[in-house]
Amino acid sequence: MSSSPHAFQAGRAFRDGWNGFNRNAGTLVGFTVLAAVVLGLLQGLQYGLISAGTNNPDSLMGISVLLFGITLLQAIVGLVFSIALLDGGLQSVRGRTLVFSELFTKVAEVPNLIGLHLFGSLAIVLGLLAFMVPGVYLAVSYVFAGMALVDRPQSFVDALNSSRRLVTPHWFDVTLFLLAVFGVVVLGYLACLVGGFVSVPVGFCMVAAGYQQLLSLSGQVAPSAEQDS
Numbered sequence: 313m314s315s316s317p318h319a320f321q322a323g324r325a326f327r328d329g330w331n332g333f334n335r336n337a338g339t340l341v342g343f344t345v346l347a348a349v350v351l352g353l354l355q356g357l358q359y360g361l362i363s364a365g366t367n368n369p370d371s372l373m374g375i376s377v378l379l380f381g382i383t384l385l386q387a388i389v390g391l392v393f394s395i396a397l398l399d400g401g402l403q404s405v406r407g408r409t410l411v412f413s414e415l416f417t418k419v420a421e422v423p424n425l426i427g428l429h430l431f432g433s434l435a436i437v438l439g440l441l442a443f444m445v446p447g448v449y450l451a452v453s454y455v456f457a458g459m460a461l462v463d464r465p466q467s468f469v470d471a472l473n474s475s476r477r478l479v480t481p482h483w484f485d486v487t488l489f490l491l492a493v494f495g496v497v498v499l500g501y502l503a504c505l506v507g508g509f510v511s512v513p514v515g516f517c518m519v520a521a522g523y524q525q526l527l528s529l530s531g532q533v534a535p536s537a538e539q540d541s
Contacts, residue, residue, distance in 0.1 A: 318529065320482035322489040325525055329518030332405035339410050340400055340513035347393040348509065354386045391422045399462040401516035405524050418462045428457055428468035435472075452487050453479045459523040478526040486522065493518045 333340060358379060365375040396415040403410055432454045440447030457475040461468065479486050493515050500511020 320485040325522040329521035333514045333517040336404045336410045341509055343415055344509045344513050358382055391425050395421055397516045398458045401520035404517055405520040421461055424461055424468045432472055456523045
């Protein structure tokens with residue numbers, strides 16, 4: 313990748329993301345473990361209800377309603393955890409030391425995140441259907457929309473557009489960076505799954521560092537706000 317001061321530097325994003333993770337490693341890893349436990353319990357409850365419905369067909373209607381409710385709850389809980397890790401990663405990269413409760417300060421953005429996922433996914437699917445290339449472009453361009461959403465009050469449409477504007481001038485460099493971050497997360501999961509409790513928050517911090525760097529390159533961050541570590 314280019315070393316120009318106006319080019320996206322993946323190495324810097326990796327370094328700043330790792331430093332941000334180290335700043336709040338205990339909090340972020342502990343939160344990731346909590347998220348896995350809660351989602352695992354909900355998943356186990358679903359399997360239990362499915363088994364009960366199989367063994368007792370007469371109660372299938374009631375069990376189906378319960379399954380729907382648990383699935384909806386699981387989706388909401390997953391969104392809450394996503395918001396928390398997005399904000400936690402961003403605040404960590406910006407030099408803040410977090411306490412556990414601060415990870416929930418942006419929970420009110422969950423409805424916006426739902427709209428972001430629905431609208432963004434629809435746009436990507438339509439783009440993939442339109443000769444593939446537009447969908448691939450949008451899939452990368454929208455990656456930082458969640459970070460934009462927790463960073464500044466705005467609608468999900470504005471967050472998607474903000475991410476796209478940040479990424480477009482550096483699209484190829486950002487694509488390679490995101491593939492490398494994905495590799496880091498996957499390698500964590502391959503380490504007996506336990507590594508995922510570290511690699512997932514590390515991945516969020518690295519994406520946050522990439523977002524922070526793109527803001528700086530676009531002129532939206534004052535020099536004093538940049539990470540020099």
